[in-house]
Amino acid sequence: MPTEPPAKPLLPPDLGGELLAAVSRSFVLTLKALPTPLRGPISLAYLLARSADTLADSAEVPCPLRLQALEQFAQILNTGEPAENARCRQALAALIRSAFLDRQTLPAEALLLQRFERCWQILQTCEDGTRRLIHEVLGHIIDGQRWDLEFFGAATEVKSLPDAQTLQRYTWQVAGCVGEFWTQLCLQLMPEVILPSDGRAKLLEQAAEYGCGLQRINILRDIAADLRLGRLYLPVSDAAAAAAQPVLMQAQWDEQWLKALQNLHQGRAYLRQLNHRGLRHATALPLLIGLQTLRALKQSNWEQRMQRVKISRWRVIGLLLRSLWASRSSTAMDQLVAELSHGLEG
Secondary structure (H helix, E strand, O other): OOOOOOOOOOHHHHHHOOOHHHHHHHHHHHHHOOOOHHHHHHHHHHHHHHHHHHHHOOOOOOHHHHHHHHHHHHHHHHHHOOHOOOOHHHHHHHHHHHHHHHHHOOOOHHHHHOOOHHHHHHHOOHHHHHHHHHHHHHHHHHHHHHHHHHHHHHOOOEOOOOOHHHHHHHHHHHHHHHHHHHHHHHHHHHHHEEEEOOOHHHHHHHHHHHHHHHHHHHHHHHHHHHOOOOEOOOOOOOOOHHOOOOHHHHHHHHHHHHHHHHHHHHHEEEEHOOOHHHHHHHHHHHHHHHHHHHHHHHOOOHHHHOOOOOOHHHHHHHHHHHHHHHOOOOHHHHHHHHHHHHHOOO
């Protein structure tokens, strides 16, 4: 196993401990498995991305104000001149206070928005290469969120995506680019933890496909909740008819289920190239949960899908423990993935 370089300071307690635990305890478990040099940058990127998610998903805030907030976030990322950047941050902070904070239904999300400026200050202390990668991935995520709000808006009737290419672009913007970011950060800070046998370009492609697969699973799993908001992320010709009779979207649903499985196969290939036990575990856990979710979705009927299919908390804990054990070697992890994949394509 490669030796980790000396540890650098992680996030301060008010961000790295209190805030991360409030926002996502499951992410904290993943974070603890990562090599020390990766924890701070990945935590920071996660908190800033979740801030953007909160701005985009604040249903009690009118859609134009959410779009304005995301536009101001993008301006902060794209403005290098210090005085102008400070002005953009102050404008977003004022908008958050006036339109968002009092409308959060979850205390953790209100706390996250309150700490936005603090997260940004910590980002400025990162090394140039790390800061650039975080800026890039946040830019892609915000582009996807802005497109989503502009396309669906405050929907009064169900609307679906126009074609499969739009769906592919969207899954890359909100998830595939995260796989690329994760990989680029590893290659930049700890290149020894990855053995790209097929080259850097192939490795990044596998990472992006893996991320896209996880997002496709989210779309299939959350289809009922999205329909209630007037959103159908499958490219069907008659969205209203499909919403009234979900079986009419079966062909598109099957196609995206199979595409998600193919994406996860790329995640399996990606895992084989990881040379660090903790990184292997942290990277594998979403894949293992994803495979189990695909199995549950495949075995469900439309009545069950419209109630949201998910795997139990105890099964997730079981996968966590099995991943910890299998992460001891690439071969053991590959065997676990093969076991959970068995029969899915049959």
